[in-house]
Amino acid sequence: MPTFHTPLLHHHSRLQQAFPTLIRLRFESRFTESAGRGVFATRKIGAGDLIHTAKPILAHPSLSTINTVCYFCLKKLTSTEFHGKGVAFCSQECKENAKVFYEVETKADWLAFDDYCRNKGLKYPLLVKRLACMVISGAASAESLDILQPSNLSHEMVLEMEEGYGLLKRGFAMANISDEQMAFLTKKWYNSVLARIRINAFRIELAVGSYEDLLSSASACVEAEAAVGNAVYMLPSLYNHDCDPNAHIVWIDSADAQLKALCDVEEDEELRICYIDVSMDRDARQSFLLQGFGFKCNCLRCSSGD
Numbered sequence: 001m002p003t004f005h006t007p008l009l010h011h012h013s014r015l016q017q018a019f020p021t022l023i024r025l026r027f028e029s030r031f032t033e034s035a036g037r038g039v040f041a042t043r044k045i046g047a048g049d050l051i052h053t054a055k056p057i058l059a060h061p062s063l064s065t066i067n068t069v070c071y072f073c074l075k076k077l078t079s080t081e082f083h084g085k086g087v088a089f090c091s092q093e094c095k096e097n098a099k100v101f102y103e104v105e106t107k108a109d110w111l112a113f114d115d116y117c118r119n120k121g122l123k124y125p126l127l128v129k130r131l132a133c134m135v136i137s138g139a140a141s142a143e144s145l146d147i148l149q150p151s152n153l154s155h156e157m158v159l160e161m162e163e164g165y166g167l168l169k170r171g172f173a174m175a176n177i178s179d180e181q182m183a184f185l186t187k188k189w190y191n192s193v194l195a196r197i198r199i200n201a202f203r204i205e206l207a208v209g210s211y212e213d214l215l216s217s218a219s220a221c222v223e224a225e226a227a228v229g230n231a232v233y234m235l236p237s238l239y240n241h242d243c244d245p246n247a248h249i250v251w252i253d254s255a256d257a258q259l260k261a262l263c264d265v266e267e268d269e270e271l272r273i274c275y276i277d278v279s280m281d282r283d284a285r286q287s288f289l290l291q292g293f294g295f296k297c298n299c300l301r302c303s304s305g306d
């Protein structure tokens with residue numbers, strides 16, 4: 001089977017050649033027998049060990065948390081950082097980092113686009129908007145997500161996307177973004193980015209840190225979505241799913257992710273995370289994965305009928 005290298009892995013493998021004893025990655029990405037690319041342990045990993053960390057390529061707060069988390073890293077804002085209206089950043093560093101999309105974004109009025117997302121309960125078009133702003137500002141390539149596996153889109157889904165595409169394009173046009181700068185923003189681009197985000201975005205739920213957080217997160221779960229936002233990563237997107245996973249993705253206080261082993265993992269074993277709620281029964285899991293991610297789960301737990 002060919003070994004697949006992301007730019008990140010390529011960078012690491014060059015470092016590894018230079019300092020073989022200093023850096024030895026615990027994982028590599030390569031093709032699996034039946035689930036496309038996957039991530040494999042290159043040596044024994046102990047239960048609870050950190051496999052690697054990952055920074056998002058794209059992250060966006062949920063519309064329900066947009067004024068209470070950092071508009072760049074999704075960290076919860078303290079009462080001094082949170083001004084009650086508009087978006088805010090948790091640090092000067094995040095404010096600087098956000099320039100890749102924020103300067104373009106603030107040129108336009110996104111009321112209609114945000115209303116469309118809010119009314120239809122859509123979160124992924126917000127990530128597409130953020131990527132489009134980054135492409136216009138020259139900070140990202142329009143092909144940034146091409147490496148990720150796309151989901152199949154039904155005719156109905158494509159029709160439903162038209163409104164979002166139109167509103168996004170209109171937002172930029174009203175902000176006097178030139179046709180040349182918007183040349184990448186075709187319906188085909190919009191649909192293809194959304195198709196990739198659909199099966200590769202992670203819903204971010206921050207780990208609860210304090211008793212106060214526990215109380216507020218309990219009420220947040222009742223009131224609205226518990227997630228602070230959604231994000232897309234490169235390497236974590238290559239992890240396949242298992243209903244009895246040996247790894248998981250966690251967020252401590254921001255969209256920066258940690259991939260950790262849930263149990264002892266042997267060298268060469270595939271590292272798999274769980275995309276869904278594992279407490280569902282087999283039929284519910286299978287139909288959820290088929291509808292949401294477009295695949296029939298072939299994991300051991302499903303095969304054994306559990």
Ligand SMILES: C[S@@+](CC[C@H](N)C(=O)[O-])C[C@H]1O[C@@H](n2cnc3c(N)ncnc32)[C@H](O)[C@@H]1O
Pocket residue numbers: 034035036037038148149199200237238239240241242293294295296297298299
């Ligand atoms: C987030 S991607 C994971 C990486 C993917 N294998 C790739 O090559 O990019 C999710 C896709 O991987 C495949 N996949 C993941 N877990 C699977 C499983 N348990 N059984 C079958 N296919 C799976 C499906 O095609 C799914 O849509």
